[in-house]
Amino acid sequence: MKNDFVNPYKRSDASKNYVKIIDAAKKVFAVKGLETTIEDVAIEANVGVGSVYRRFSNKQQLVFAVSYEVLQEVFEEQERILHERFSADQMLIEIFACYARLSVIYGKIHEMILDILVSPDPIYEEFQCNIVSTADRIYDEIIRIGKESGRFVDEDPRLIKIILKNTISPQVVKQLAEITPIEHIAQKLAVLALHGIAKRS
Amino acid sequence: MKNDFVNPYKRSDASKNYVKIIDAAKKVFAVKGLETTIEDVAIEANVGVGSVYRRFSNKQQLVFAVSYEVLQEVFEEQERILHERFSADQMLIEIFACYARLSVIYGKIHEMILDILVSPDPIYEEFQCNIVSTADRIYDEIIRIGKESGRFVDEDPRLIKIILKNTISPQVVKQLAEITPIEHIAQKLAVLALHGIAKRS
Numbered sequence: 001m002k003n004d005f006v007n008p009y010k011r012s013d014a015s016k017n018y019v020k021i022i023d024a025a026k027k028v029f030a031v032k033g034l035e036t037t038i039e040d041v042a043i044e045a046n047v048g049v050g051s052v053y054r055r056f057s058n059k060q061q062l063v064f065a066v067s068y069e070v071l072q073e074v075f076e077e078q079e080r081i082l083h084e085r086f087s088a089d090q091m092l093i094e095i096f097a098c099y100a101r102l103s104v105i106y107g108k109i110h111e112m113i114l115d116i117l118v119s120p121d122p123i124y125e126e127f128q129c130n131i132v133s134t135a136d137r138i139y140d141e142i143i144r145i146g147k148e149s150g151r152f153v154d155e156d157p158r159l160i161k162i163i164l165k166n167t168i169s170p171q172v173v174k175q176l177a178e179i180t181p182i183e184h185i186a187q188k189l190a191v192l193a194l195h196g197i198a199k200r201s
Numbered sequence: 202m203k204n205d206f207v208n209p210y211k212r213s214d215a216s217k218n219y220v221k222i223i224d225a226a227k228k229v230f231a232v233k234g235l236e237t238t239i240e241d242v243a244i245e246a247n248v249g250v251g252s253v254y255r256r257f258s259n260k261q262q263l264v265f266a267v268s269y270e271v272l273q274e275v276f277e278e279q280e281r282i283l284h285e286r287f288s289a290d291q292m293l294i295e296i297f298a299c300y301a302r303l304s305v306i307y308g309k310i311h312e313m314i315l316d317i318l319v320s321p322d323p324i325y326e327e328f329q330c331n332i333v334s335t336a337d338r339i340y341d342e343i344i345r346i347g348k349e350s351g352r353f354v355d356e357d358p359r360l361i362k363i364i365l366k367n368t369i370s371p372q373v374v375k376q377l378a379e380i381t382p383i384e385h386i387a388q389k390l391a392v393l394a395l396h397g398i399a400k401r402s
Contacts, residue, residue: 088399089399146398146399150400151399151400152398152399152400153393153398153400155393156380156381158380159377159380159381159389160398162373162376162377163373163390163393163398164398166367166372167364169367172363172364172367175363175367176360176363179357179359179360180357180360188356188360189364192354192356192397194398195397195399196393196394196395196397197347197353197356197361197364197365197394197395198289198352198353198396199352199353200401
């Protein structure tokens with residue numbers, strides 16, 4: 001499988017200043033989430049506010065750029081996992097764990113992305129579609145591996161995909177985050193998706 | 202557990218005509234879903250259109266009345282199951298199966314209810330809250346039984362509840378209904394929730 005996730009904010013000709021701003025934005029958003037201001041980012045990046053505005057016309061643009069950047073890292077990591085010699089079970093746990101690491105490394109950016117993914121606001125639609133279609137390909141691949149190795153139940157792969165996507169949906173993660181540390185959620189969900197809620201007898 | 206589901210359309214003093222209209226509405230909605238008209242219901246009930254309008258000022262009122270009526274049957278059936286001598290696993294399968302029977306018996310009313318439950322329109326909010334809080338109590342009870350009998354994993358019951366509710370959420374059922382017969386979905390979901398997608402080794 002080729003990872004053809006498109007980060008529309010990633011530019012191969014990105015200037016040194018652009019990289020500085022994005023790196024600074026990741027740091028500030030990780031701590032302050034949506035309360036981050038353009039000024040915060042400029043200070044952290046050690047550039048003038050004008051420099052930030054030249055690249056991002058408003059905070060929304062910066063939110064998208066940071067979210068795409070962070071998710072691209074997640075997808076690249078998941079891609080690497082799909083090429084490891086894990087069992088399908090272990091692979092699913094590792095794939096889900098990438099989302100958990102997201103909150104460990106990027107703090108409030110994880111919550112911000114969850115909020116974007118569940119938002120009904122049409123300005124987020126393109127972002128949501130991009131993420132869903134990339135996640136879809138990753139699920140297709142893990143299901144193919146799980147079925148080929150005889151580890152997954154004999155069900156329509158499309159059904160398993162709907163179940164898996166729904167298992168770790170942003171809505172569910174948001175609900176669970178209210179009662180359990182967000183960095184433990186992915187592991188719990190992977191195990192419950194694999195083995196269910198009944199004890200093995 | 203006491204079933205205190207409140208059907209705001211159920212009247213203990215319901216006239217013979219009211220019962221005739223509701224019974225007719227269930228028949229017509231089962232076949233025509235939201236395309237049902239007040240006229241269709243009047244014809245099926247063998248009453249004048251005016252008699253229907255005297256009780257339901259518009260089609261929306263009739264949609265709610267029919268949906269509440271049908272869901273009340275589901276909840277009463279689930280209530281009976283909670284008092285049977287089933288194992289927790291079997292009980293969960295039976296509880297979920299009530300939703301499947303809903304589509305077998307009431308055809309398009311099931312789809313109509315799913316559409317209402319996922320709608321963001323605020324006119325459905327009270328209905329959605331009523332259903333969710335009744336379903337919540339049923340989940341609390343089955344989780345209590347599953348934990349007491351040692352059949353469910355040692356996880357926070359609130360976590361298991363979120364997982365279970367999400368497993369058979371209207372959104373998921375709607376997605377699955379596109380690829381698998383709607384009357385098979387509940388059973389598949391119950392088994393997957395109990396035993397997961399990994400084969401037992």
